[in-house]
Amino acid sequence: MSPQGRGDRAADGLSDRAESEALIRVRDLTKVFNLEAGLFASAGRHVWAVNGVSLDIRRGETYGLVGESGSGKTTLARTIVQLVAHSAGGITYLPARERLAEGFPEVWEISRADPLLLRYFRSDVKYVFQDPAASLDPRMTIQRILTSGVRYSPRPMGREQLGRRVVEVMEAVGLRESDLIRRPSEFSGGQRQRISLARALVYEPVALICDEVVSALDVSIQGQILNLLVDLKRRFNLTILFIAHDLTVVSYMADRIGVLYGGSLMEEAPSANLVGRPRHPYSQLLYNSVPRWDRPLPARNGGLGTPFSATSIPVGCPFAGRCPLVQEICRKEKPPPREIGPGHLVACHFVS
Amino acid sequence: MPSRESLGRPGSPGSAVDRDGPPLVVRGLSVAFPTAGGLLRAVRGVDLTVQRGECLGVVGESGSGKSVTAAAAMGLLGRDVVVEGEILLNGRNLLSMDKEEVRALRGKVISMIFQEPGRSFDPIYSMGKTFEETFRAKNPSISRDEARSRAVRLLREVHVPQAEERLSSFPHQLSGGLLQRVMIALALANDPEILIADEPTTALDVTIQAQIVGLLAELQKKRRLSLIFITHDLGLVGQIADRIQVMYAGLVLETGEAAEVFRRPRSPYTRSLLSALPAWGSHHSRDSLFTIKGSVPDPTHPEPGCPFAPRCYLAVDECARAIPPLSSGTAPPADAAGATGSGGAAAVPSLYRCIIPGVKE
Numbered sequence: 001m002s003p004q005g006r007g008d009r010a011a012d013g014l015s016d017r018a019e020s021e022a023l024i025r026v027r028d029l030t031k032v033f034n035l036e037a038g039l040f041a042s043a044g045r046h047v048w049a050v051n052g053v054s055l056d057i058r059r060g061e062t063y064g065l066v067g068e069s070g071s072g073k074t075t076l077a078r079t080i081v082q083l084v085a086h087s088a089g090g091i092t093y094l095p096a097r098e099r100l101a102e103g104f105p106e107v108w109e110i111s112r113a114d115p116l117l118l119r120y121f122r123s124d125v126k127y128v129f130q131d132p133a134a135s136l137d138p139r140m141t142i143q144r145i146l147t148s149g150v151r152y153s154p155r156p157m158g159r160e161q162l163g164r165r166v167v168e169v170m171e172a173v174g175l176r177e178s179d180l181i182r183r184p185s186e187f188s189g190g191q192r193q194r195i196s197l198a199r200a201l202v203y204e205p206v207a208l209i210c211d212e213v214v215s216a217l218d219v220s221i222q223g224q225i226l227n228l229l230v231d232l233k234r235r236f237n238l239t240i241l242f243i244a245h246d247l248t249v250v251s252y253m254a255d256r257i258g259v260l261y262g263g264s265l266m267e268e269a270p271s272a273n274l275v276g277r278p279r280h281p282y283s284q285l286l287y288n289s290v291p292r293w294d295r296p297l298p299a300r301n302g303g304l305g306t307p308f309s310a311t312s313i314p315v316g317c318p319f320a321g322r323c324p325l326v327q328e329i330c331r332k333e334k335p336p337p338r339e340i341g342p343g344h345l346v347a348c349h350f351v352s
Numbered sequence: 353m354p355s356r357e358s359l360g361r362p363g364s365p366g367s368a369v370d371r372d373g374p375p376l377v378v379r380g381l382s383v384a385f386p387t388a389g390g391l392l393r394a395v396r397g398v399d400l401t402v403q404r405g406e407c408l409g410v411v412g413e414s415g416s417g418k419s420v421t422a423a424a425a426m427g428l429l430g431r432d433v434v435v436e437g438e439i440l441l442n443g444r445n446l447l448s449m450d451k452e453e454v455r456a457l458r459g460k461v462i463s464m465i466f467q468e469p470g471r472s473f474d475p476i477y478s479m480g481k482t483f484e485e486t487f488r489a490k491n492p493s494i495s496r497d498e499a500r501s502r503a504v505r506l507l508r509e510v511h512v513p514q515a516e517e518r519l520s521s522f523p524h525q526l527s528g529g530l531l532q533r534v535m536i537a538l539a540l541a542n543d544p545e546i547l548i549a550d551e552p553t554t555a556l557d558v559t560i561q562a563q564i565v566g567l568l569a570e571l572q573k574k575r576r577l578s579l580i581f582i583t584h585d586l587g588l589v590g591q592i593a594d595r596i597q598v599m600y601a602g603l604v605l606e607t608g609e610a611a612e613v614f615r616r617p618r619s620p621y622t623r624s625l626l627s628a629l630p631a632w633g634s635h636h637s638r639d640s641l642f643t644i645k646g647s648v649p650d651p652t653h654p655e656p657g658c659p660f661a662p663r664c665y666l667a668v669d670e671c672a673r674a675i676p677p678l679s680s681g682t683a684p685p686a687d688a689a690g691a692t693g694s695g696g697a698a699a700v701p702s703l704y705r706c707i708i709p710g711v712k713e
Contacts, residue, residue, distance in 0.1 A: 068557035188647045218413035220644035223628030227643055230636045252630030275633050289562035292632055293590020293614045297566050
């Protein structure tokens with residue numbers, strides 16, 4: 001199988017590559033789930049889980065995606081690696097030159113990629129799940145969990161090389177070589193998350209998508225895993241898409257943050273800007289809701305609003321129903337993200 | 353192993369109802385579950401007092417014994433569970449009461465709300481019917497109309513919009529936040545003095561969490577409730593609680609006024625927890641998180657010493673010998689930062705378990 005001519009035109013890619021440092025570029029990404037699936041489902045109902053999101057994940061950065069349940073953050077991430085097929089829009093991967101095998105395009109249209117290209121992409125961009133207990137096969141030893149992917153990996157690795165790599169990643173995630181013969185049930189939640197990370201790292205990925213990787217863990221263990229992620233990122237030169245509902249954790253980990261609500265990007269800014277002065281009314285609500293012992297409970301902000309769910313074609317701003325600044329236009333027209341400062345985008349008719 | 357019955361001592365001095373003292377006093381509570389791997393020591397000698405109109409925050413990680421303490425106070429533990437100590441509700445020991453007496457107190461004196469509101473409702477009961485049953489449990493003669501109007505009043509008190517229409521709603525028609533409001537209303541249906549909230553917002557989104565915690569704080573003040581707020585979230589407990597108990601491995605490792613515990617944490621465990629959390633505005637490029645090594649001890653084989661010793665940054669050999677008593681320690685409380693005073697009168701020093709002298713900053 002030759003990958004000759006797969007993916008998209010390289011000519012376009014060159015100019016793309018020059019103008020930005022994007023590793024993964026998401027454009028107008030939309031995912032509509034059909035609720036008709038299933039015997040008892042009502043006919044003709046759809047959910048707009050992700051609705052026209054555009055963002056760049058830059059080479060070497062940690063991009064933090066924060067949002068509440070139903071914001072679309074997990075769907076967005078799964079769509080990026082095509083665990084879930086997208087409905088519209090594009091996902092582009094711009095691998096570093098040294099990762100390009102012979103004959104591969106420089107710009108990969110993941111949204112239209114064939115299975116082989118997709119296999120390469122998925123070995124470069126690894127998804128780490130929230131619940132390590134559910135994502136590790138209980139019957140497998142850690143050795144097998146780490147090495148069973150070799151059959152699917154497009155990048156060949158000899159037995160000896162694989163053995164060395166396994167020992168290296170085990171050491172990197174803080175586990176012992178002797179743990180390789182044990183099974184997942186013999187480990188605590190935090191250690192299982194280390195195993196998940198080790199598994200993701202075996203085939204030398206470029207990027208990790210970390211989906212709520214610490215939210216099921218106790219505080220004392222959460223700190224261990226966050227520190228570990230920082231270490232791993234430095235050691236293996238990783239790009240990370242870090243997804244969480246906890247704004248404090250996201251702002252600690254991320255270089256840039258995107259705030260998602262109702263499947264749309266409400267605000268995107270460098271971490272320090274967003275933490276210092278969130279501008280979108282939703283980001284402000286989120287910020288005020290962060291429980292912090294050093295400030296009093298928030299006044300009744302956001303009223304009795306409930307999170308948004310788009311089961312009909314969304315019109316206008318998804319936050320309009322809860323927004324203190326809401327005007328007529330908000331219910332009719334969806335505000336596009338606009339730049340209000342360097343690298344600071346806000347999707348609101350009334351913030352400038 | 354002594355059985356539950358043999359341990360329940362008759363109520364403290366007289367069994368007359370004491371209305372002036374704290375509504376709930378727990379003394380030397382120990383709870384152990386028989387398991388295949390031996391006795392699981394979930395709670396190992398916990399003391400706890402809640403005053404009228406006060407919010408006590410109980411904070412701890414999973415396995416700390418915080419929820420088991422609450423279940424014991426509600427009289428919800430099974431017969432095969434080994435319970436020792438005293439749980440005094442208005443001066444009367446719950447552990448020496450029979451089933452019927454406990455049932456009569458539940459809802460009326462002490463009530464509880466849980467983590468996942470969705471699971472606490474019967475899916476085929478409308479809200480109205482659920483309220484009716486709840487009232488009827490304590491007042492069998494209540495009429496339908498009376499039940500309805502009281503339900504509407506309660507729903508309004510917890511700020512459920514369109515309270516009347518909601519009575520015909522079923523659980524699946526309400527969002528998690530609304531269900532939690534309804535659950536709070538149900539817990540208050542028979543005007544209890546004590547409300548235990550066990551991780552009431554853990555399953556909710558932060559913006560909804562803030563609303564629910566705000567509501568609990570409002571009700572606590574308005575009704576002079578004794579609120580026990582159980583959580584793993586240090587930030588949250590700091591916002592709502594007047595006093596805090598920090599639990600670990602079935603023991604209270606630190607207890608004190610909320611502001612004091614946060615400003616001057618004394619127990620190495622409390623300090624470790626606070627520094628393991630990212631501070632607001634901190635960033636990994638500048639600040640690294642304090643790492644608490646290892647994981648929680650095995651509750652079926654508790655070691656004799658301080659349970660945190662194997663993970664503690666200060667531990668010495670002696671820590672493994674015996675569980676240190678709760679004390680205000682050897683160091684004067686406000687030596688370092690206290691000079692300028694952080695508002696208000698001199699804080700009561702926290703009690704904590706640690707034998708390392710002068711644990712302060």
